[in-house]
Amino acid sequence: MLDKVTKLLLVEDDEDDYILTCDYLQQLDSHTFNVEWISSPEQAIEKLSKNEHDICLLDYRLGASNGLSVLKKAIANGFSGPIIMLTGQSNDELDSAALDAGAVDYLIKTEMSSSRFARAIRYALARKDVEGERVERLKAEAENRSKDRFLAHLSHELRTPLSSILGYTELLLQSDFSHQAENELGVIYRNGKHLLSLLNDVLDLSKIAADKLELTLSEVNLDSMLADVYTLMRVSVLDKGLTLRFESQEPLPLVAKLDATRVRQILINLINNAVKFTDKGEIVVKAWTQWVDDTEMLFFSIKDSGMGIAPEKQELIFKPFEQIADVESRSVGGAGLGLAICAELLNRMHGRIDLHSEIGKGSTFTISVYPGDISEVERQTLNFTSAPQLQSKSAPCKVQGRVLVVDDLRDLRMLVGHMISTCGARVDYAEHGQQALEKVRIAEAYKAPYDIIFIDIHMPIMGGKEATIELRKMGYKGPIIALTAATMKGIHEELAALGFNDVIPKPVDSSALYQCLQDYLIAPECAPQAKNIASDKVLTVKKQRFLLVEDDHDAAQITQLLLESLGVETVIASSCAQCLQILNHDQQFNKVLLDMHLPDGRGVDLGQQINDRYPELRLVIVSGAEPDPKQIKDLNIDRVLLKPINLSLLETLISS
Template sequence: MADKIARVLLVEDDEDDYILTSDYLRQLDSHQFEIDWVTTPTKALEQLSLGKHDICLLDYQLGAYNGLTVLEKASKNGCSIPIIMLTGQSDDTLDQSALAAGAVDYLVKGEITTSRFARAIRYALARQEIENERLERINAETRNQSKDRFLAHLSHELRTPLTSILGYTEILLNDNKAPNAKAELNIILNNGRHLLGLLNNVLDLSKIAVGKLEHNIEAIPLDSFIADIFSLMKVHACEKALELVLHANTPLPLSIQTDAVRLRQVLINLIHNGIKFTEQGQVILMISIVIVNNKEMLSFTVSDTGQGIPKSMLATIFKPFEQVEDIISRKEQGAGLGLSICSELVKHMGGTIEVTSELNSGSQFTFSIDPGDITTQPRTIITFDQQHSSNAKLALPQLQGRVLVVDDMDDIRLLIGHNCQSFGLTVSYASNGLQALEQCKLADSQDASFDLILMDIHMPELDGKRAIKALRKLAFNKPIIAITAATMKGVKQELMAIGFNLIVPKPIDKAELYRGLASYLNLKEQSTCSHVDAIKDNNSAEPQQRIMVVEDDNDAADITVLLLESLGAKAVKANSAKQCQALLSTEKNWSKILLDLHLPDADGLALARTIQHAYPEVELILVSGATVAEQSLEQAGITQAILKPVNRDILQNLLTKL
């Protein structure tokens, strides 16, 4: 008996032919056939409209009607079931008419005992299986798109109020406006960040499921990195009168290469869980170097003296939506996503995670990550000193210019404006796209046009997408930065395509906002001069070197330009090889060009060879995420190569190098 089951609609008004055809169908060994028999065109169309059959065998002559009528009406109604036309005699003209009307094949009834009949049935069913797979794929994609739209909406609705909560709390802390309430403000800030973390967990789980989770490997100083996390989590431990302990069992490297955001996410999640499920005692974080498959790995162990985990749950604890408190108690709340995400993040960082636990005695989570090549890193027993506070006031060079802040929410509009004013900018406000257009027209009439616009996307009356199109039609060619809580994949590309120069996500990070503004606005002359003089005195940097940064990643280009200018250089960015060559042809006296290895329209090495031939006096420096062979660098005329991420010390060495 065949394993595959196929449901057949047999449209035949002659009972003898029905019996004969049915018998031969049941003799075929490719499928097990379930046959539904109808005798009229009307009933045939009714059955075809239900879409429950895998194939239809349609007699050409149905009393006073012919099967072509059924074929034509079925095709018009969108029927996707493969239909084979059956007739009593061979007729080439009829054959062509049947195929033209939508039949997949045409058979003479006398052929049903031949291999051609079996082959026609097999091909038609294979075609239907392919069609079913295609429809299922479309349905799955539609479901995924619906989920993405929901998550984008959820992200927007939650990030918008978090923008105000986190932003205004940081203002109060940084400006020392409430010196007697710093402890309370830090609690608000930490819990606001925790809420943001829960939101990110939901979004991360969705990205993990479809393989779209992004990672950013960078060099991080291990001591201050761990100290920041320890300081943050100590607040939560103190609230429950618990002791939070930190141990380093072995000398550790001063710097490692990993995804700082994801490592922080895993550590905070595990320590927070330890605190949450411990009523008395302590939570301990131990760090050491271990050897796994002849490679040095960085190992973290978070142990607690809490309620423990039942043995029955240990096998599923890293699966989504599994919650210990569902079985033990409902005292603590959670989404049940944290450990699942931790497991996936650890895998992406090249390691593994495991758990041991005993009920009422505590739990121990141990995970390892790949710290990069640490063979040449100096090592010491790290004291985990905080070199800087996460709430420290940002000392940023002042900017100059007039900006328009457009947002329909009063508190967020004022928050963005307050940050812009703290950067030295003159700020005007609009609560929707229509007001923004009116403000721009008024400013132009007074010869006081805006140098930049910060615009929310979701607003009443006229949203950001339509507003930017209207502004561009008014010949407003200055930068427009999108402020949006929608961070799902594809949003950035869509906004850039309709004319936005940059996208800053909500909740707004003050430093990120500053970097975005600084990439388009000038520093105040007085501030710039004093800053440059200090740099020249302290660091002996060459004054006003002209440097081009060729990098297709806007964020990376912006921060590199900002760092170079803070060191006294004049820096300009280009996002492609084409822009680079245009700048070379229109502006002279370049000191250095920092070339990204991978550009959208050229290979960095190939572009370097072109520049060396036309501008041999310009020093070329390659910026890459991987090591490039010395021979390739020499052939391209590149004097040196630096590995990403680029930091201030690296750039200072470039400027002072003779």
């Protein structure tokens, strides 16, 4: 490989010194130099200002001028390379002056035949390379920040109209008009959800590229997780007239250490793809363990009887934005991100994804993940598709009472809350233990205590264990149920000693949840009527009022309609100025909902002004992108809602 040629500018008005310097440079084995000789200060400044040279040797004496003025002007005009000052005699004062002006070194011409000259050249060029790498790194970081800002803006711009699409559709589906166009509304709602999932895929991929995607490992019940996936995917498979089978031909560990959310995401993505490209036949999901080198890995395969994938496309589909189907025909939708995300996630789980496919015969995707040390874990053959299990999941019990669900993961909160509400109980939510304590205090003060509390063990601010200890100190006597992925030996005894009544393992199995509700809550026919009436009176004491600050007219209107359908009086402001004008005359609002991007300012700045003027008002950020935690850290923010806004999100907001 040829050495890189170093472009050197020699500014020297003595021809003999020029010849000697070139001779010394040729003796340096470490670099090959392309020397350009300039003798006048004016030419030197002109050349250096173009910043085309890797290094400059600059004589201190240039006729009537001195090199210091050339040095200062060159640096001021943008020369970024190293400059070494040359002089005929040693002078500490000149040495200091040259270094202060920006030179990287100072050499006496008599030293040019020594090793010091070679060392000075090498060090100067090495520093230039290091500085160049630093500048490139800073540029890359700036580009990443710019990309993050763009994605945040894109997220906001897409989520705002999606709020209107999904919100209005949700309202219409619940209205008297739904029976006239239920199928059409369903199509709109499903496609809106599909757009939202594509947006989430893009954001996931950007997090992976920026190395910002974190895995959350926990002890996962495999049977429960796979049963959840089966139940979720069974409907879409049946809708297309296909058959879905889950198989395990060997005993599997009952528990594995995984990121359950991400493994579920991968399995659902692969099964969805199988459904897309299969018109008849079946989809079979198999699970097994296998030793790879010295590690026992957990494997899943997803086999379909679909169209198959051409050999030349089998490598492409794992790259972002590549699709299996012909883009022009658009026979299958999607952004081509799912498989790329699966491959990246599996790589972070010390696993991989493989594909075997034949045109017309179908495809088999095989994935592997590291399940932690499962050598001592109990194993059994799992039966994911048993009819009794599915029947118990789809037939919830009927109970009555007030339930508090506490979990920092919104999706899990809403899932558990939805399952409980289908049984007839009234559900309230909290994001962490501290918020749960406050809700319990308020409920007790209004004589409407919670009949049961479901609480996650590991949460920020305050975990479930600490919260339960405090709840028992406060005098709460109702049942407290732990939601935990930790199922190791002795966990039940430990939690019971802290004040828990029962444990439901994660992922939450609906049959276990329903059984728990039956054990601790009373059925409607057994409930005294007076208690129900009194409870209703307490819960409808005061109608809530919200101030919504949103400049997008459609988004503001649908949010107002959704809130008012839940009994919340809603006032709309479309700008910072209008918001402050309203608050100047009326501060009787339970919450102020702030959009992050307003025509006359930022929601963060408006929030600061509201905090300063009306500190008693509770603020909620409503944003199309995750706000920077640093921006809202000092604000009195109640919570952050990510668009699109829907009824379930607003229900949790009202109850908090």
